[in-house]
Amino acid sequence: MFLNYLKIALRNLAKNKLYSFINISGLAFGITCFLLISIYLNNELSYDNFHNEPEKIFRILRDNEDPDNHYLIGYTSGPYANALKNDYPSYIQSVTRVMANDGVVDYKDKTFREERFFFADSNFFEFFNFPLLIGDKKSVLTDANNVIISKETAKKYFGDANPVGEVITVDKEMQFKITGVFDNNNLNSHLKFDFLGSLLLIEKYRWFSGWWNNALSTYIKVSNLNAEQKLKELFPGFMDKYFGEDFKRIGNKIGLTIEPLEDIYFNNQTQFDFADHGNKTSVYIFSVIAFFILFIACINFMNLSIAVSAGRSKEVGLRKVIGAEKKNIAYQFIGEAIVYSSIAFVISILLLEIILPYFNSFIGKTLFINYGNIGLALASLIFIIIVGITAGGYPAFVLSTVQPAKILKDDGASFKSGKSILRRILVVTQFAISIILIIGTILITKQMNYLSDANLGFNKEQVVLLNVDNGTFRKNIPRFKEILERESGVKSVTAMSGEPGGFHDNYAFKIEDKGEEYVRMRILLCDEDYLKTFGIKVIEGRDFSEDFVTDQSEAMILNETAVKSLGWTPQTAVGKLILINFIETTYRRVIGVVEDYNFTSLKNKIEPLAIAVRGDFRKAAVKLNGDDVKGTLKTIEKAYASVSPGYPFEYEFLDESFDKLYKSEHDAQILFRNFSVTAILIACLGLLGLVMYSAELKRKEIGIRKVLGASVAGIVALITKEFLILVVIANFIAWPISYYFMNEWLSDFAYKINIGLESFLISALIAFAIAVITIGFQAIKAALANPVKSIKYE
Amino acid sequence: MIKLVNLDKYYKNKFIKTYVLRNINLEINEGEFVSIMGPSGSGKSTLLHILGMLDSPSEGEYYFFNEPVHKMSERQHSELHKNHIGFVFQSYHLIDELTVFENLETPLLYQKVKSSERKAMVADMLDRFKMVAKKDLFPNQLSGGQQQLVAIARAIISNPKIILADEPTGNLHTNQGKEIMDTLKKLNDEGKTIIQVTHSEENAKYGNRIINLMDGWIEK
Known part of the structure; x- marks a missing residue:
């Protein structure tokens, strides 16, 4: 049939x-x-389901207890773990702590910046259930200089060779001995790391024992399922015991709570933490x-x-x-x-x-x-x-x-x-x-076409961006500029606190003839070549110049919107005195006004902006003249290597990074x-x-x-x-x-x-x-x- | 074996009843070869469909081997129908997507006959109608007469007591028609009850009784 x-x-x-x-x-x-x-859903819902008794694991959260703007904080400080375990031994079976960090890792001729170099207590692998390929759960993190790495990381640095026993250098100074390899392939966890060092190393620092130095996440394993409710009831007493006097002094309170392991991934009430989050x-x-x-x-x-x-x-x-x-x-x-x-x-x-x-x-x-x-x-x-x-x-x-x-x-x-x-x-x-x-x-x-064709008021083409993320490079920026400015493929080089589209802090300013009142404006700190490099137009007064030594401490440039918001015209603005209240004590004189440009994204209106020369750099930018981009990049890499030896050369083009604002x-x-x-x-x-x-x-x-x-x-x-x-x-x-x-x-x-x-x-x-x-x-x-x-x- | 008592068939359209069959009283015995005749629209096919339980009467009684068909559920209808009645149509009505062999096999599938037994029965039938060479052909590869032979073979394969034939030669040439009628006659001689609807006086003569229908009434 x-x-x-x-x-x-x-x-x-x-x-x-x-x-x-x-x-x-x-x-x-x-x-x-x-x-x-x-x-996709199966993957999203599988987070942290591979641990033993996941329903007994909780993360400690701090609670700002502000009814108007309530949120939870995933960071706690070092002392919480032991205090909790000592105070509530009948409810808490074990505790472990994890700290997120990053660093530049060297092994022989290989150097990479590692974004996920974490540290954890030595019981981490007994507490959580990340499978170890090589190494013993109990002993991999027992020494302060121990580190355990992921399978992929092992491949990246050591190929097929056994990495155990090898020594890596982190940030050019600390030595770590590899004691094991874990496998996080096909495992979804809110904790995503490639390296896991021993927290014993961090514990030596004095700041680590401060109750207010919240730098890590604390996890507890409870002894029975009723413990969650009980602990939540006991936490106000716990906080009073350890923070009572501080709370009185600052006139504010912070609460404590716990959340189940299985809720961490989808919890978006937690505003500050280093966990990987999904969207329910x-x-x-x-x-x-x-x-x-x-x-x-x-x-x-x-x-x-x-x-x-x-x-x-x-x-x-x-x-x-x-x-x-x-x-x-x-x-x-x-x-x-x-x-x-x-x-x-x-x-x-x-x-x-x-x-x-x-x-x-x-x-x-x-x-x-x-x-x-x-x-x-x-x-x-x-x-x-x-x-x-x-x-x-x-x-x-x-x-x-x-x-x-x-x-x-x-x-x-x-x-x-x-x-x-x-x-x-x-x-x-x-x-x-x-x-x-x-x-x-x-x-x-x-x-999207409108955004990419829009006139931003600055030129984003042919600009290479570098992170100023280590002290050596920061110190050597003048030399870096000097080397590159000699090159034919380079038009100009500048360093600044944030590229257009990047970070621009919000500061309070004092205006000389406006009394005690503060004015809030965005700020950009840079060197003398910033405006030139990005092709930003000066419509009144002059650009910064190395010919005026005093520009470094006494000059400031405003954008049109700033001028307007202060009730001036570009002509009357030049010559006014302004104090950057937060970081300086002497007034700067406005020497010029620039045409408005979109220094954030086109999602936002242009805000008042103050630009000043000051050596507080996070980014460096190299403007190319457009011929032989590949060759020039090689030149930049060489220059970078000579002023920042041992650090990996990582760059990005400004137009691409600007596009990322619209990801x-x-x-x-x-x-x-x-x-x-x-x-x-x-x-x-x-x-x-x-x-x-x-x-x-x-x-x-x-x-x-x-x-x-x-x-x-x-x-x-x-x-x-x-x-x-x-x-x-x-x-x-x-x-x-x-x-x-x-x-x-x-x-x-x-x-x-x-x-x-x-x-x-x-x-x-x-x-x-x-x-x-x-x-x-x-x-x-x-x-x-x-x-x-x-x-x-x- | 068949008894109809005061049987009516009508279609209701709002308030008007359109009668197709009126006050039919009819008795057919086992082994008879009955021909139903009448002009177009006289209700011949409807009567045949009712006899074959493909359609149900509006009023009246229908006894099949003394069982009251008019009181049965659709399920019982199809049970009776499947075990006792074989149908032959004017336009053959074979399943176009199935081969001759498969067409013959289908009724046995519905009666849950075992595979080996099924094969034997189909082979037997092919043999009897001299169609062994054509068993893997599809209906559209056969002539009309051959298709009608397959249809008859299909109708009798499950060994029904009665064969209902609706103008079985209507679409055929004279010679082919004669062959089909001879086949039916032979089946009647072997003991099958046969009821056919026909326009042709000549074909009607194969039977031993003629029922004339006129505007839904049986003419006396």
């Missing part, structure tokens, strides 16, 4: 090649989206999208199946005549749907393998399909069957009720099933979503583009199903009209009109919704495009074009059919 069904299913598949292709690929597409999102909202949104896409794909599959199987009512009638019961028919069609969904599933696995690398680079994770997982295979099987039953159930039900006496009389023309209002609503919804997404894509793209917008652009393509495809399938079904029902009507003299064009118009109305309705629904949301989105930007009518018209046009193509093919086919065939009564 089953074989018979399978045979019929495959023969039908081969007979209706086009529809089978459309139908299966539509379903495969839906399943792919669903699986992709499932893998996007997990919810993605789950909804996944089920939505799958559901729609199933419904489209259903519609298409019903449309195609209208031609099979004769077969069903016959089967009933020769003895099939309702259930036999239903099994047959559900079985076929399962065959289809199996094929779709296999295709979607292939698709998934193709898509995953792109998706991974987009979300910055390493998701993969675990083929070895039996549970997963079983789940897939159940999934295929459920999808098959969902998608095939309705056609099966409709077809199994076919009355053979009727069908066999007039050759299938009386096949009918309810009204298609529901399906129409579905198609309208699908198109409305598509239109919203198309409008979104167009507007986001326009805004979330850029991500949104990609997401919108992909989702709109997805939505359009799905909507097309929905529409196709509806049109095919309608054409099937109207076969007789079309035949009669043709016999009565209707032209092909007339019939195409008749069919097309009915469905284009749906697209018009979809537009009416979509426009106000997209206007509202795009307006919200654009309100993030201080500088933005106008939402013109043309984006709406273009997306309407796209939707129409796609609909016409989808409908037209079917309509023409129906119109060209031989009328004699469709109205013949046997």
Whole structure:
């Protein structure tokens, strides 16, 4: 019996090649989206699930207890751990502490900056369950100079050689001996580290024993599950015991609380910590999208199946005549749907393998399909069957009720099933979503183009940025400038507290003739070549110059907005005296005014800015003249090596770093583009199903009209009109919704495009074009059919 | 074996009842070969469908081997139908996607006959109708007469007591038609009850009784 069904299913598949292709690929597409999102969600929800008794592990949090601006702090200081353990031995089984750090690591000729060089108590590997490849859980961190590294790190520094026993140098001074290798591949934890040193080393410092020096995270393992509540009740007493006098002195209190290990990853109430965090909202949104896409794909599959199987009512009638019961028919069609969904599933696995690398680079994770997982295979099987039953159930039900006496009389023309209002609503919804997404894509793209073409007031091209992140380099910047300024490929070199788009602190200033009142402005500290390097225009007065030795302590330049906010004009501003209150004690004289430039991003309005020469550098910038960029980069690297020996040369181009300010917008652009393509495809399938079904029902009507003299064009118009109305309705629904949301989105930007009518018209046009193509093919086919065939009564 | 008592069939359209069959009283015994005749629209096919339990009467009683069919559920209908009735149509109605062999096999699948037994029964049937060479062909690769032979083979493969034939020669040339009628006659001689609907006086003569229908009434 089953074989018979399978045979019929495959023969039908081969007979209706086009529809089978459309139908299966539509379903495969839906399943792919669903699986992709499932893998993503599975990954997100798997954080910290590999520890022993994870429900007993908690992290200590400090609580600012401010009802107006309540937040939690993940950093605690060194003394908490022992105090907690000593005070509550009946509730707390063990404690461990982790501190995040970074450093430059040297091993022989290899040097890298390591962002995730952590330190932890020696019981770390017994407390948490990170698997060790080499080394003993109990002893790897027992000495102050011990360090344990990840598998990848071992590969990076030592290749395939055993790293245990090797010595690395950190920040050019501290030696560490490697005692083990851990494996954090495929393990998701809120703690992400490549190196883990022993906290014993840090404990030697005096600051470490200060209760207020919050630099690490403290974790506790409780002895029973009631302890959480009990400890929370006891914590106010704990804080009073150790901080009572301090609280009295500063007139403020800080609370203490704990959070379960499993909540850390998704907790976004914690404002300050070094944990890796996920976003629960996007997990919810993605789950909804996944089920939505799958559901729609199933419904489209259903519609298409019903449309195609209208031609099979004769077969069903016959089967009933020769003895099939309702259930036999239903099994047959559900079985076929399962065959289809199996094929779709296999295709979607292939698709998934193709898509995953792109998706991974987009979300910055390493998701993969675990083929070895039996549970997963079983789940897939159940999934295929459920999808098959969902998608095939309705056609099966409709077809199994076919009355053979009727069908066999007039050759299938009386096949009918309810009204298609529901399906129409579905198609309208699908198109409305598509239109919203198309409008979104167009507007986001326009805004992004606007941002990248906008005149920022400074020149971001051909500027190489370097971090001033070690004392040697900081000290040698004058020499660095001297070397590079001799080079032909370099126009100028400057150093500053923050590049345009980068960090600009907010300071309080005192204006000489404005009494005791403070004025808050942004500040930029730099050397004399800053304005020249970035091509920022001086509109009044003069630029800083090395010819005036006093510029270093007595000069200041303001931007136009600052001048305006102080109630001056550029002309009257020059000569005024201003004090940088926080860092200096003598007034500086305004020597010039620069044209406004966007020193943050275009999301923000230009704020008042004061620029002063002062050696407080975090960044260095080299302006190239544009020829032989590669060669010049080599030159810069050489110069860097000579002034900052032993530190890795890392650079970035300013235009790229400026673009990163819009990363979330850029991500949104990609997401919108992909989702709109997805939505359009799905909507097309929905529409196709509806049109095919309608054409099937109207076969007789079309035949009669043709016999009565209707032209092909007339019939195409008749069919097309009915469905284009749906697209018009979809537009009416979509426009106000997209206007509202795009307006919200654009309100993030201080500088933005106008939402013109043309984006709406273009997306309407796209939707129409796609609909016409989808409908037209079917309509023409129906119109060209031989009328004699469709109205013949046997 | 079949008894119809005061049987009516009508279609309700708002307030108007359109009668297709009126006050049919009919008895058919085992082993008979009955021909139902009448002009188009006289209700011949409807009567045949009701006899075959593909359609149900609006009013009246239908006894099949003294069982009250009019009181049965759809499930019981299809049970009776599947075990006792074979159908032959004017336009053959084979399943286009299945080969001759598979078409013959399908009714046995629905009766859950075991695979080996099924193969033997189909082979037997192919042999009997001299179609062994054509067993792997699809219906559209056969002539009309051959298709109708397959349809008859399919109708009798599960050994029904009664064969209902709806103008079995209507789409065939004279010679092919004769072959089909001879086949039916032979089956009747072997003991099968046969009820056919026909327009042709000549074909009607194969039977031993003729029932004339006119506007839904049986003409006396």
